[in-house]
Amino acid sequence: MKIWTPVLALTLSFGLTACDDDDTEVVEISPQFSSAQLVGTLHDYRDRWNPFSEQNNMTRVHASGDLFTATYSLSPTGGRAGDGVYAIRFFTDHELSQVYKHELTAPGHLLTGEQQALGNNIVFQVSELADYTISFDPVGQTFTISPEVALITEISSMQVNGFAYPNEGSEERVIDGRTMPAEVWDETRNEHNMTANGDGTFSKTMPLTVDGGHEGNGVYQILFSANHIADFAFAAVNNRPGELSGGNGYNSKVGLVEEASLVFQVEHDSDYTITVDPASATYHIDPSVAVFNDGIVSYQVNGSAVSNPWDPTDDAHQMQQEDDGSWSLTVPLATDGGDASNGSYVINFSANKSWSLDSTGAGGVWGKALHALPQESNILFKVNETGDHTIRLWPDSNRFEITPEVTPLLTVASLRLVGSMSEWNANDPSFNMSTPDGKYFYIDIDLTAGDEHWYKYTANxxxxxxxxxxxxxxxxxxxxxxxxxxxxxxxxxxxGTYRFWANVDSGDYGITLLN
Structure with missing residues (x-):
């Protein structure tokens, strides 16, 4: 059921100090926050959920206050599913820990800090094409949307999505012109529905096997959605077994290292009942399973900085825990090393020697780690001197550093077409792409009818x-x-001559026959 909630009124408060009976001095209030970010599906670019992106900044209403606004044109045919339903949330100061989510039992109020896991994304539906102004007050922890929208706060159904359906597909599909998620992650499928129990909880009994899961080893990775809305969702909280964190759908799972998919391993073939209580943000599985996120006990560095680059079980990848809560690994790096032999290296971090808990990479700001998919990228950098380098990760504060200092490669400075037409040579400069603006890249290539080609794009x-x-x-x-x-x-x-083009800002791509 969708709850129609009137737009809440905003009140601006200014401190006043009486100087005498006749004069009143207005005292300027120093802002507590330097900036605010609005992320979500109302954006039409790749970084829609990235709190580090400057594109997602809101406008401060008053120089001395902490009220922020942003205006967007929204449509009844827009949003993630083309049905006018949008999902958003707020951040302050580009900090992952300073996230603000919707308190579903108090429409218009936000939860942050230790309470944020009990909130969810702000999910709403628009009924007419219009410019909508969204206001955010991080001090009062409130928001408004004008004109009025339908805030969706009541959970009428829940779904289990993920690698728990052996007979469903794991590739994107195009249906009626719309790109749909892979079947296993498709929250709209009735086969994913849980059963409402009458007490506010939802359950689903599923046959799971020791040779099932994504990699056939009995390890399962799932997320929960509500009302068949992908970003009205719940993920698990690492280190606190049985707890969930709201606002973490497949695409909106952007942020804290400790919030990830629910990952567990079954020890025998059986029917397993998964029960979720969205009000308390908790879950239970019966019979019991080995939950991967009942405590992270190790972190790994993966990539070209270590041997056997993408195997997190390799001993050479294992980081050591330090007294300050960080994890570190020292590796030799060279100015003529890396995959391109030019001193460029790529790394990311994994937990518990497994990719199932997802990787931790970069979100566009050097030194700040982002745990997400598919928005986060590997960490790319160039060394300035040959010698031992120490890579350090602070998972509790989502930070990393590399010493001695290296040169970060955060933005896309160049793009190259790599594929069967170049014999998969990622170092061939003849396939460098041209760009007029640093966002749109293209290359023109003569091809022959009847050929089949495979390709990707590489950067920097x-x-x-x-x-x-x-x-x-x-x-x-x-x-x-x-x-x-x-x-x-x-x-x-x-x-003919074919133009291969890609827009690294919007994420759009394609091929055009020029003649």
């Missing part, structure tokens, strides 16, 4: 350090930096 002359393709599962037709998505495929039907 760093071989396979930063790779763009379309992620397999998320349901967005756009470029992604996460993981190792499948290469694009094209069938050449006509002799």
């Amino acid at each position: 002359d760093a071989a396979w350090g930063m790779v763009f393709a379309d992620y397999n599962y998320d349901g967005y037709r756009e470029l992604s930096l996460h993981g190792d998505p499948a290469a694009f495929n094209m069938q050449v039907e006509t002799d």
